[in-house]
Amino acid sequence: MTQGTLNQQSQVTNEDSNTRGTSDCESRILDGFATRSVHAGYTPDDNRDSSSVPLYQSVAYGMETAERGDALAGGETAGFSYSRVANPTVAVLEQRLAALEGGSSAVAVGSGMAAVSYALLCAAEGGGRIISPTDLYGASVDAMETFFPQFGIHTDFVHDINDLAEVESTIGPDTRAIFAESVANPSTEITDLKPLADLAHRHGIPLIVDNTIPTPYLLRPIEFGADVVVHSTTKGITGHGNALGGVIIDAGHFDWANGRFPQFTANELVVSDERHGQWHSFASRFGKDAYIRRIRIKYVRTFGAVMAPFNAYLSLVGLETISQRVRQQTVSALAVAEHLRTLPHVTHVNYSGLADHPQHALAEQYLPHGVGQILSFTVDGDETNVYRILDHTKLFSYVPNIGDARSLIVNPSRITHREVPEVYRIAAGVSDNLIRLSIGLEDVADLNADLDQAIANAY
Numbered sequence: 001m002t003q004g005t006l007n008q009q010s011q012v013t014n015e016d017s018n019t020r021g022t023s024d025c026e027s028r029i030l031d032g033f034a035t036r037s038v039h040a041g042y043t044p045d046d047n048r049d050s051s052s053v054p055l056y057q058s059v060a061y062g063m064e065t066a067e068r069g070d071a072l073a074g075g076e077t078a079g080f081s082y083s084r085v086a087n088p089t090v091a092v093l094e095q096r097l098a099a100l101e102g103g104s105s106a107v108a109v110g111s112g113m114a115a116v117s118y119a120l121l122c123a124a125e126g127g128g129r130i131i132s133p134t135d136l137y138g139a140s141v142d143a144m145e146t147f148f149p150q151f152g153i154h155t156d157f158v159h160d161i162n163d164l165a166e167v168e169s170t171i172g173p174d175t176r177a178i179f180a181e182s183v184a185n186p187s188t189e190i191t192d193l194k195p196l197a198d199l200a201h202r203h204g205i206p207l208i209v210d211n212t213i214p215t216p217y218l219l220r221p222i223e224f225g226a227d228v229v230v231h232s233t234t235k236g237i238t239g240h241g242n243a244l245g246g247v248i249i250d251a252g253h254f255d256w257a258n259g260r261f262p263q264f265t266a267n268e269l270v271v272s273d274e275r276h277g278q279w280h281s282f283a284s285r286f287g288k289d290a291y292i293r294r295i296r297i298k299y300v301r302t303f304g305a306v307m308a309p310f311n312a313y314l315s316l317v318g319l320e321t322i323s324q325r326v327r328q329q330t331v332s333a334l335a336v337a338e339h340l341r342t343l344p345h346v347t348h349v350n351y352s353g354l355a356d357h358p359q360h361a362l363a364e365q366y367l368p369h370g371v372g373q374i375l376s377f378t379v380d381g382d383e384t385n386v387y388r389i390l391d392h393t394k395l396f397s398y399v400p401n402i403g404d405a406r407s408l409i410v411n412p413s414r415i416t417h418r419e420v421p422e423v424y425r426i427a428a429g430v431s432d433n434l435i436r437l438s439i440g441l442e443d444v445a446d447l448n449a450d451l452d453q454a455i456a457n458a459y
Helices: 024-029 033-039 066-073 088-101 112-124 138-151 164-170 193-202 282-303 309-319 322-340 360-366 383-392 422-427 444-458
Strands: 105-109 129-133 154-158 175-181 207-210 228-232 246-250 346-350 374-379 408-410 434-438
Touching: 033 088, 033 322, 088 105, 088 246, 088 309, 105 112, 105 282, 112 129, 112 138, 112 175, 112 207, 112 228, 112 246, 112 282, 129 138, 138 154, 154 164, 164 193, 175 193, 193 207, 246 282, 322 346, 322 374, 322 444, 374 383, 383 408, 383 434, 383 444
Parallel strands: 129 154, 129 175, 175 207, 207 228
Antiparallel strands: 105 246, 228 246, 346 374, 374 434, 408 434
16 A cells, blocks of 8 residues: 555544544434534644644654554554645534434545535546436536536436436436536525435435535434435535635445446555455455545545645634524525515515425424524516626625635526536526525624615615
């Protein structure tokens, strides 16, 4: 095994409590979500008793002796040697997010799109196919529509991910994964996770879910059968618009050696000991952890979309207030959505948290505490009216981001979904008259007043 592989095969095991050496009593203390968001994955006495997670801004770490260096490189002992594969600050974030999502392990990466790309490529590499709706974040659609095919990986897009008959009709021998957003961006349509997961598992394929919008505070897809969860930690997890990042979280229960995924059962030098004639595949070496180990060892180590330690530190700081932030933003988003419906020139509001929304029953089932801070709405007139609204807001920032403590506004068809083919955009409701909002922590009355004056000035 190469030195860069390090010992992350043993380092990031992400126990459910995510604190190494935690007793059963201490694990019960960490049961609460808000408690885990502050404490999971970190032990002060392992870090000179620092109450806050230290920032380990170091590229490499002393291996102490030649014997220990060999054991580190071979994955036979726990520790760190090179930050392209593992960093102590990043490791705490990985363990904490795995704990919050109910996963067994996680790998943090440089951005949300790196998380989506690595998660899907790892499952489908070698010529596999992915099933996905088109009602997704624009860059995800673009990657699957135009870029992944350059690597021999193709996507079968379905009109409605909740139409199980349509989804099942696209499953073939080369299908390697079903991918969906738990709450779609920007329509806020909800994926019916449990039956979709059951369908995937009947065919021996995993369900991979982008859970960025609700965050694990509002929804944990693994509890409903998802096998892999991805996030853009840039958004609601970090919460302050100051640190790019992404994470891939493995539930740890999918069988990657079931015959559909030859990349997991082929022997590979990077996880073997050639000198002693001991050959392994990822499946034989790591069992149910084969997927997340391949993400770290093959994708992060080789492609190098590493999360910076400082970004991990900022994400950890943001996580400490995720419960309070997302709770307030969700309450405010519902209030703004209800207010928008009373305004002239607003023709439709997309927010599945509204009581009369067609997916109200799904919202109650999967998101009883709300569907999050994102909503969108259409206005009458034409695109010039949309431009005027954008230009007249004073409190909302015209920014292509979501999940910030500040409220944000954007026109998706020209910004976040510009690269999506028109037929997909229109089917997803992303017209030139659509405006997306990400609700922050300002007073709702002030946000509503800003929308009132911006819309009035636009006409």
